[in-house]
Amino acid sequence: MVAWPLSLGIRPKPALTFLKRFAYSATAVFLAYLATQEAAVAGDKTVPVALQLLWTHQAIFGGYYVADRQGFYAAEGLNVRFRESAPDADLLSPVLDGTAQFGIAGAAELLIARERGKPVRAIATIFRRSPVVYVSKASLGITRPDDFRGRTIRVVTDPANFFAMMTHAGLARTDYRMVSLPSDPKLFAADAADVWLIYINGFAVTLERMGQKLNYIYPDDYGVHFYADTLFTTDTVIATQPDLVLRFLRASLKGWTGAVEDPALVGPFVRSYDPQADADLETQKMRATQALVNTGEDHIGWMREERWAQMAKVLKEQGALSGSLAVDDVFTMAFLRNIYEAGAAIQ
Structure with missing residues (x-):
């Protein structure tokens, strides 16, 4: 892992x-x-x-x-x-x-x-x-792709990476809802999406610096390299x-x-x-x-x-x-x- x-x-x-x-x-x-x-x-x-x-x-x-x-x-x-x-x-x-x-x-x-x-x-x-990582508030308890079921996912880049991970997890595109949102800490704090596709060396740094407690899901852990x-x-x-x-x-x-x-x-x-x-x-x-x-x-x-x-x-x-x-x-x-x-x- x-x-x-x-x-x-x-x-x-x-x-x-x-x-x-x-x-x-x-x-x-x-x-x-x-x-x-x-x-x-x-x-x-x-x-x-x-x-x-x-x-x-x-x-x-x-x-x-x-x-x-x-x-x-x-x-x-x-x-x-x-x-x-x-x-x-x-x-x-x-x-x-x-x-x-x-x-x-x-x-x-x-x-x-x-x-x-x-x-x-x-x-x-x-x-x-890849710097692509999926994050959510630790309080939501989302720790693996299967937890994306029924959730709203912020996806703005690298969709092939995302879809490959979802396929690996056995999720169809109807099992979750995708939205496009800017990298805005206020939107993250307001729960505009349950899971965010972001860069670990970009927006993730900003969120942690603000004190957000995050769960991370890495595509590499699910066969996507x-x-x-x-x-x-x-x-x-x-x-x-x-x-x-x-x-x-x-x-x-x-x-x-x-x-x-x-x-x-x-x-x-x-x-x-x-x-x-x-x-x-x-x-x-x-x-x-x-x-x-x-x-x-x-x-x-x-x-x-x-x-x-x-x-x-x-x-x-x-x-x-x-x-x-x-x-x-x-x-x-x-x-x-x-x-x-x-x-x-x-x-």
Whole structure:
């Protein structure tokens, strides 16, 4: 059983010893200095790159912020710009039309888009464990999917994940009622829904910080294992600018390593992009993100074909895929292998 109560904090498997952490910190400072010097010399020779975020500025993008603010992108000769998104926005089009070279999307979304003929391809999965979790007030006594029967469920994202868990529990869509609600603590307190689908490193942190006593239900406990935030680009960018992809991914992985090792960096960095952000809250969110990124197996960003195949199988069972898709067309391991075999990313 997965058990990640936020009140205890989410802790990934330690990736570095104290001495390695010290070495990382020293390296980060040195690289930031070099990046500053290189940028001054290069002037306008740095390559402009846009990353399409899947939401507004917040800690779930912490590794990219660390890569930017610590100079890892600049050290690769890149000038990275972050493009915010909005609710219900099309996250793929900015990458497909060239407005952004890279984007972040759920793995399920990429599988569906690829089968529909869109030339998107994953280059790394940052959230190798899904942040999707179902919560309810502890006082309601809802502790497993079977308890959803006759309840009102707030579902606003990742419906394939939800339906797969319900199917596993033997519940039909007529056994519960779905509603769409904003992530509003007042609505949660007022019992606008009995069960809420939320992110464990997002709204869940806010609710616990407010003192709500919550029961958690994890899809992973019921056979549903989805990759979440996945870094992607297009076939064209991969074919025509492979060096750009390699440099961007290498710097991003260094940034995520830094964010996992020192989550206290992230809150202030979020404020540098959004002055209205609560730095302490964003740091808490980053702490809740650590175990999603550094799962204790493989490398940060690493992808497994069997996991992609399992997600495709679930999506086919839910009617979201026809089954004609070749799973290995959706992702490439070439850049991750290049980076980790060269020892370029700190793990």
